[in-house]
Amino acid sequence: MAQTDTVTRILDTAEVLFAERGFAETSLRTITSKAKVNLAAVNYHFGSKKSLIQAVFARYLDPFTERFHGVLDELETRHAGGVIPLEELLESMARTVLEVPAERNSLKVFMKLLGLAYSQAQGHLRRYIQEEYGSVFTRFTELVRRATPELPDAERFWRLHFVLGTVIFTLSGLDALRDIAEKDYGEHVSVRDLIRRLRPVVVAAMNAPLPEAPVTDRAEAS
Amino acid sequence: MAQTDTVTRILDTAEVLFAERGFAETSLRTITSKAKVNLAAVNYHFGSKKSLIQAVFARYLDPFTERFHGVLDELETRHAGGVIPLEELLESMARTVLEVPAERNSLKVFMKLLGLAYSQAQGHLRRYIQEEYGSVFTRFTELVRRATPELPDAERFWRLHFVLGTVIFTLSGLDALRDIAEKDYGEHVSVRDLIRRLRPVVVAAMNAPLPEAPVTDRAEAS
DNA sequence: CTACGTTTCAAACATTCGTTTCCATCAGGG
DNA sequence: CCCTGATGGAAACGAATGTTTGAAACGTAG
Secondary structure, three states, X not given: OHHHHHHHHHHHHHHHHHHHHOOOOOOHHHHHHHHOXXXXXXXXXXXXXXXXXXXXXXXXXXXXXXHHHHHHHHHHHHOOOOOOOHHHHHHHHHHHHHHHHHXXXXXXXXXXXXXXXXXXXXXXXXXXXXXXXHHHHHHHHHHHHHHOOOXXXXXXXXXXXXXXXXXXXXXXXXXXXXXXXXXXXXXXXXXXXXXXXXXXXXXXXXXXXXXXXXXXOOOOOO | OHHHHHHHHHHHHHHHHHHHHOOOOOOHHHHHHHOOOOOHHHHHHHOOHHHHHHHHHHHHHHHHHHHHHXXXXXXXXXXXXXXXXXXXXXXXXXXXXXHHHHOOOOHHHHHHHHHHHHHOOOOHHHHHHHHHHHHHHHHHHHHHHHHOOOOOHHHHHHHHHHHHHHHHHHHHOHXXXXXXXXXXXXXXXXXXXXXXXXXHHHHHHHOOOOOOOOOOOOOOOO
């Protein structure tokens, strides 16, 4: 089937280029020429560039959410009725994130895309991801809530986003950081090595003491 | 002097639009029309769009680096010869970051721009920032090194970037996150409130226990 | 007042972009 | 065999982009 071949080749090429340069900076002509398909193929198979971008994300996020739901199912039945420990939840998520892209491409690309989706703030992409895949994240946070009853809801919300920032930021900027680290410390770091370093930091962040009592809140800067 | 007025108006407008939409997604026509200056003014005063982007960053980073050098000077003389505690270093940096943009615009814009500079990975911008302002960061990390002698060099390097990721990611995506937090927890968070929440997390992250011994390192995914 | 360097302005330029169109190719079922 | 629907391919379209141009307007020193 030639169709599948063309579609796959477009997606494979697009995700790499998107990750390297960003969405707006990657033209359809660059994608199609490097993928050795016709320029019109993108609009024919995907409808528009915007849909192509979403398709690139869907190819990562669809397997991830499906698998992660399965992992959470298994975790919940194993701790039937009880509370799943925080570290186990984090471990499961990390493992799932690691497994999914390993099947096809590199984790680096996936993380870079996630980082872009968050910073390339505007409109359609963040909304698309939120509305399409928000349910898994909601389920996960609910489990985290039960695992950390001592944390106020708002505090837990922010800390989850703190560690999310750590992971996405680090792994999406991995190449540049790795170059610096290698130059300065002569040490080559693999993704698995980085995750090994991340684990105690993330756990410590989630278990950090609560901030001092909120001072009388004055008007803010922004 | 009309020149200064035009230049300032361009910079003021550009930084807001860049922060909202990204660099490539913001055209010179959008900037100049909203700033009520002529289209050619950008190329006349800045030379090119690329230089305008760098000028936007310079207007934040120049005062920051200058002031931060001063703060570090003061810290070093106060602890003459001795070691500056880690928390004091982090506090000083946070305070400096907070003070500089408060003079003109919002911290949010500055952080958003930083986030963009990191994700919008490619080429000129990251190199520009690194080569132009890398010295302060080098000086800072050296002081952190003396404050945390128990940390291996590589570990400290990565942890600094971990917390850098936390801060930039959180503060650059602040608006979106704030909306969610407000909707889910009815709680309005100010920037200062967020920093109050960040502090114990960052300290805990830096002081986290060392990761377990490096397992035999197999080939990595990417 | 005049002359000159600086700044503003409208218009145009050349390029690049996403998208569309139209035709060739090919497969399988009537 | 021819018809039909799906796909590949070349070319063109219209819009938007960054940049350049040349003249007008401005402020100021002589």
